[in-house]
Amino acid sequence: MNDVILDVKHLKKHFPVKQGLLMREVAQVKAVDDISLEIRRGETIGLVGESGCGKSTLGRALIRLYEPSSGAVTFNGRDFLNLKGEDLRRERRNMQMIFQDPYASLDPRMTVGQILSEPFEIHGILKSREREAKVKSLLETVGLKASHINRYPHEFSGGQKQRICIARALALEPSLIICDEPVSALDVSIQAQILNLMKDLQKKFNLTYVFISHDLSVIEHICDRIAVMYLGKIVEIATREELFKNPQHPYTQALIQAIPRIGEGKRRIKKSLGGEVPSPLNPPSGCAFHPRCPHRMDICDKRVPTLKNHNPADPAHQAACWLYEKQP
Amino acid sequence: MSNPVLSVRNLETTFTTKLGPFRAVNGVSYDINAGETLGIVGESGCGKSVTSFSLMRLIEKPGRITNGEAILNGRDLLKLSESEMEQVRGGEMAMIFQEPMTALNPVLTIGRQLDEQILKHRHVSKKEARDRSIEMLRLVGIPSPEKRYEAYAHQLSGGMRQRAMIAMALSCDPKFLIADEPTTALDVTIQAQILELIQDIQEKFNMTVQFITHDLGVISEISDRVMVMYGGQTCETATAKDIFNSPRHPYTVALINSRPKFGHRVDKLQTIEGSVPAPHELPRGCPFQNRCPNALEICKTNRPPLEKMGANLVACFNPM
């Protein structure tokens, strides 16, 4: 039942900040700071949080598009961070990524056929005749036409370009896809087409998605489980139902309150959270959220709360907050 | 009926490109009453920004306002001379944008820009302008305004820059504010802060607002009335409640159903087939006809007029 595809332990990705003539390291941005997470086969796990909280960095570090600074990642039971050479290449085929900007991620000088053949060339799979057939079937899988094979990216609309990116991600039949804001640049009606397509593909190919978005309505629609991030850490993780029904962390509560509601008529809008995300170069002490937290207590600026379960009736739910701890 | 502050009739703005002329705004009419917020919503390219820039008379070549009137407090903006318009812009009416650097100058301090704006529209001393600038920065919630007065835009965070731009727009008490996607680039938390600020100020100064966004959630919360646009035309206008709860135009219905609604999860979203046609490929008749589940023969040849249907104004020969 609990088939874990990706097991992440104490993952860190710190970026050096260099300055001066000698480019000496003067500080570090702890973009991903000690994250542990189990991702189950076939699920969609959402990553949410304000911009700069480390969602994209985590997504990339999971599949080593960024080399993690430390920690462990087990993928399909293998120690992924220590794979090298051919082993790494082979395992990488199983993990793909889709980005926000379909314009930037397609080479304008290549035809769609060339773009979609590339993964097979790189990995030396399929003869050229078979490749063409495969590319045509990929195009149809994502709702485009086989006859589009000789067209260039600029001949497609934004939504169609994102379909091409999805087709490219599917080419090598991966089991895990990191989706970094895949619908954020698209119009509402096109978003719906892509979200439906992604759900269909997930069922068809038993895909696991890590779905990054700043749009909580989209997250609620597509995710089974959600991790809320703040300054490089997961502050709460739960199933979709529980996270939205019983959010525990004050940050999660504030995010949910801020979601604009459709169809309830005009209202007096009240901010749910003051201030802004502090600089990651100089994060607040203790719980990094304490300067903005409406419930802050004495302990909050002194000690970092650990992410753990606070409600035995809902064992999959974890939050990192002193409100739920017996204080020492 | 109350007297509208703004009354737009048959506004038409044409761009002449290599592919020929096309009407980015094609005969749009609407009123906004005093103190009211009209939300304009629609997918990208439907003409929201061109409508706003037309009112501000900021349309540049290859574009031209080719027809219509826009009466603001009794004067037709489209007939004013450029120098009269200079006084109206930033005075009687002002505009805020998605990208604050559209309105802020990177090489001048925030304070200097605010001062200049005030001195242009008000007969006040430099000292008075400075006091008012700092007061405005305080009003929009910028902490330590005396310090920020000396700052350059790039020294501020995204949210603070947005506030500085709002301070600029509001510095001369405009009675009419156009907000063009002012929160689109912001996180939801900062978005809520900015929306709260806009509402506060609107109430305090009884300002009339035209609020543009592609975000159905934001439009639902901030608008008294909503106008839905497609292909340079108005599809439907209704109160914020009616537009979401009893939409009549097939495009309005499809748009609402394609958006995931928080707290009302469905397994599959409704979609609209195809995508918005390029502006020079817009068909004769109704612009939505080739994607419309309700399309009739007449939709191919005739443009549906905007007519009262129940509480809504709808441009459709075969509404829901």
Ligand SMILES: Nc1ncnc2c1ncn2[C@@H]1O[C@H](COP(=O)(O)OP(=O)(O)O)[C@@H](O)[C@H]1O
């Ligand atoms: N390549 C990089 N070099 C240095 N800092 C980076 C790099 N990528 C991201 N960061 C920093 O790491 C933090 C997290 O960024 P990111 O993962 O992009 O956040 P999100 O996707 O949640 O908006 C930010 O402070 C960002 O400035």
Ligand SMILES: Nc1ncnc2c1ncn2[C@@H]1O[C@H](COP(=O)(O)OP(=O)(O)O)[C@@H](O)[C@H]1O
């Ligand atoms: N300077 C310009 N030159 C040519 N076409 C333009 C120009 N500005 C806008 N358009 C076109 O006018 C139409 C309406 O644009 P706009 O009002 O910006 O849409 P939106 O609803 O996204 O704000 C679009 O098709 C756009 O491509």
Ligand SMILES: [Mg+2]
């Ligand atoms: Mg990101």
Ligand SMILES: [Mg+2]
């Ligand atoms: Mg626009």
